[in-house]
Amino acid sequence: MRFLLDDEQREFARSLDGMLTAADTPGAARAWAAGDTAPGRALWARLAEAGVFALAVPERHEGLGPMPLELAVACAELGRHAVPGPLVETVAAAAFLDRLDEVDRLDGLDEVDRLDGLDGFGHAGAAAEWLPRIAGGKALLSLCVPAASGPYALDPDAADAVLVVDGDTVRLAETTGPLQPSADPVRRLARPLGGTVLARGPAVAAAASHAAEVAALATAAQSLGLGRALLDRTVAYVGQRTQFGAAVGSFQAVKHRLADTLIALEFAQPLLYSAALALAEGADHASAEIAAAKVTAGEAAYAAARTALQLHGAVGYTDELDLALWIRKARPLRDAWGTPAACRARVLAR
Amino acid sequence: MDLDFSAAEDAFRAEARAWLTAHVPESPLPSLETEDGFAAHREWERTLFADRWSVVSWPEEYGGRGASILRWLIFEEEYYAAGAPGRVSQNGINLLAPTLFEHGTDEQRARVLPSMARGDVVWAQAWSEPESGSDLASLRSTAERTEGGWLLRGQKTWSSRAAFADRAFGLFRSDPAAGRPHQGLTYLMFPLDADGVTVRPIGRLDGKPAFAELFLDDVFVPDEDVIGAPGQGWRVAMSTAGNERGLTLRSPGRFTAAAERLTALWRENADPSDTALRDRVADAVIGARAYRLFAYAGASRIAAGGSIGAESSLNKVFWSELDIALHETALDLLGPYGELSDEATEAPAHGSWAEGHTFSLAGPIYAGTNEIQRDIIAERLLGLPKGRR
Incomplete structure (x- = not known):
């Protein structure tokens, strides 16, 4: 047993952190919220160069994956920097396409017929069309699985394609309903509408539930990174903010809230890594482990947001401070791709 | 990164499980926090020791198996899964022993550890005082230099199971003139039945008579029972506090x-x-x-x-x-x-x-x-x- 990230994984996280620190990520997020996706897409291209999206795409489609642990490490860094866009949905869509492609490839025509799909779903179809582009950072996909993610697709107007899986049917949405602004304006939501059916059958439903697991894992990772950023920023702030003649960070009431924030994040992290390992192995217990990581990281990040806001005081409640980008994202991430109640139920499911 | 156990670790787990299945009492022992229960749990320590399960992480020369931390975690998983009794020797094993491994002499280790592993000597801690809880460094009990050793005076309290235990370890102020509270403290071991020791049991919230206060009136402790250098007790004690937490x-x-x-x-x-x-x-x-x-x-x-x-x-x-x-x-x-x-x-x-x-x-x-x-x-x-x- 060696339950530690290796040097390469640590270095990968450090390099993403460095790159996103140097880039104006908050600026890209604010532009994204205003409907200007160009800076966000430029950031996306650089993340692809660093290999982030290839982690979700198999080698036969020009990727390196699937590598759930490395993907979790990367998503935590993207969460730490509040990178805008349908990150989770794109990697989950990749997992969905990969899984269906695999069924198509391994089981041959019979399965394709049963899927009632187009001529060859895989190499000649949607998987071949989208997966290499996802790996290269040239395509953003949104994915909506109403049973797991609710009725809305994230950032459908910015996405190059929106996949919708309802039961055992997957379709490529043709258009979307009007934008439904989120409390986190960087998250742009809309209902996917219409479109053509790509495939149908039990394999579709199975691939969608796999994709929902990947999405839950990636969301948990984002939450963990988000929580760490909130903690780091708040520790820095209370160290320099002075009241009553002392740094407010020297007061016990302040210290203890921050200590609790660190505890919650530190104990969420091993659940995340363990869940990623379980997913990589295709273990039976992966679903329960992902659910445990999701609810724990989501709650920890939301609690970190509340602490960050409380300890910043009124300035934390302003939109001018970039802290708002992190605070507003914590609650939606906690609830996306598996509410806490749904996750807790899955932990105890047999 | 992985969470896989080696074949040897799996075999260790299987061995622990088999032993526990064969030896864990079918009905629970009387409460560890009572006199009868204490005696029954001391017997259980002897049963554990007989097959070298009482201190698996210690070196073999002291009765252990030299187990890694990972193996110790495995043993503990099996131990509690089997519903095995609480550990009456826990203060000695978890607090004093790590201190002796880090700061003790070979002579002290050879003298203290085997009897602890066997359950023959059960140790109590003597940290808190009536006026010193979280602010432990403010403690007032003293150790005064005398020929060949030290004389302890003062009062210790909230000592778990000290009414039933054999010996105790704790911190005493040996240099009242030292500049700061953390300085001038010495870490000592002493018998609870020594001349000058009075043990008064204190009932606990759970109704068990398992707390005690210790009154120390010129209790002689020989030099050989000082752990680490005199005056360095705070540093020595903090290494065990880390172990406990x-x-x-x-x-x-x-x-x-x-x-x-x-x-x-x-x-x-x-x-x-x-x-x-x-x-x-x-x-x-x-x-x-x-x-x-x-x-x-x-x-x-x-x-x-x-x-x-x-x-x-x-x-x-x-x-x-x-x-x-x-x-x-x-x-x-x-x-x-x-x-x-x-x-x-x-x-x-x-x-x-x-x-x-x-x-x-x-x-x-x-x-x-x-x-x-x-x-x-x-x-x-x-x-x-x-x-x-």
């Missing part, structure tokens, strides 16, 4: 087993539509799993040459709060039976949930209060400025 006091196996019992209780008793209760059971399961994985990460870090320092304070707060939440959930599942104590003949699970609940309430207090732990986390891990407590 860290992994060794409350191994993950304890909570993994408790969470499994809680889940079984929930499956038997709960109304499936009561999702509020279900969520709390899930949180206990998740918390126990997180604690176990956190320990594996710590063990991996140590195996890779790292160490655990102030991080042990994260552990302490986490397990103590988990323990309370877990037991509160169990009591809620038991409804009207939840309050039945271990002395009630109709108590579910021999009253272990009620007993465990009361004891869990002490968790945020002992081994350094959680307030002190949060100060340590904030100052040493987050780098926040020191302030008034």
Whole structure:
């Protein structure tokens, strides 16, 4: 047993952190919220160069994956920097396409017929069309699985394609309903509408539930990174903010809230890594482990947001401070791709 | 990164499980916190020792198996899964022994450790004083130099099971003129039946007579029972405090087993539509799993040459709060039976949930209060400025 990230994984996280620190990520997020996706897409291209999206795409489609642990490490860094866009949905869509492609490839025509799909779903179809582009950072996909993610697709107007899986049917949405602004304006939501059916059958439903697991894992990772950023920023702030003649960070009431924030994040992290390992192995217990990581990281990040806001005081409640980008994202991430109640139920499911 | 056990570790687990299956008493021993129970648990220590299971992580020369931290974690998982008795020697094994390994002499180790491993000598701690709890460095009991040793004077209190134990270890002020409270303290061991020692039992919140206060009136301690250098006691003691808060006091196996019992209780008793209760059971399961994985990460870090320092304070707060939440959930599942104590003949699970609940309430207090732990986390891990407590 060696339950530690290796040097390469640590270095990968450090390099993403460095790159996103140097880039104006908050600026890209604010532009994204205003409907200007160009800076966000430029950031996306650089993340692809660093290999982030290839982690979700198999080698036969020009990727390196699937590598759930490395993907979790990367998503935590993207969460730490509040990178805008349908990150989770794109990697989950990749997992969905990969899984269906695999069924198509391994089981041959019979399965394709049963899927009632187009001529060859895989190499000649949607998987071949989208997966290499996802790996290269040239395509953003949104994915909506109403049973797991609710009725809305994230950032459908910015996405190059929106996949919708309802039961055992997957379709490529043709258009979307009007934008439904989120409390986190960087998250742009809309209902996917219409479109053509790509495939149908039990394999579709199975691939969608796999994709929902990947999405839950990636969301948990984002939450963990988000929580760490909130903690780091708040520790820095209370160290320099002075009241009553002392740094407010020297007061016990302040210290203890921050200590609790660190505890919650530190104990969420091993659940995340363990869940990623379980997913990589295709273990039976992966679903329960992902659910445990999701609810724990989501709650920890939301609690970190509340602490960050409380300890910043009124300035934390302003939109001018970039802290708002992190605070507003914590609650939606906690609830996306598996509410806490749904996750807790899955932990105890047999 | 992996969570895989080697074949040798699996074999170790199987060996521990087989031994425990064959030896764990079928019905629970009387409470560890009573005189009869103490004696019964001392016998259990001897049974463990006979097959070298009492101190698996110690070197073989002292009765251990030289087990790695990972193997120790495995043993503890099996131990609690088997429902084995509480450990009457825990203060000696978890607090004094690590101090002796780090700061003691070969002579002290050879003299003290084997009898501790056998359960022949059970140790109590003598830290707190009536005026010194969290602010331990303010302690007033003294050790005065005399020929060939030291004379102890003063009062120690809240010493667990000292009314039944054989010997004690603690800190004494040997240099009242030292400039700061942490200086001029000395770490000493002494017999509880020595001349000048008076032990007064104190009943506890759980009704057990398992606290005691110690009155020390010119108790002679020879030089050979000083651990580390005289005047260096604070530094010596803090290395054991870290052990107590860290992994060794409350191994993950304890909570993994408790969470499994809680889940079984929930499956038997709960109304499936009561999702509020279900969520709390899930949180206990998740918390126990997180604690176990956190320990594996710590063990991996140590195996890779790292160490655990102030991080042990994260552990302490986490397990103590988990323990309370877990037991509160169990009591809620038991409804009207939840309050039945271990002395009630109709108590579910021999009253272990009620007993465990009361004891869990002490968790945020002992081994350094959680307030002190949060100060340590904030100052040493987050780098926040020191302030008034």
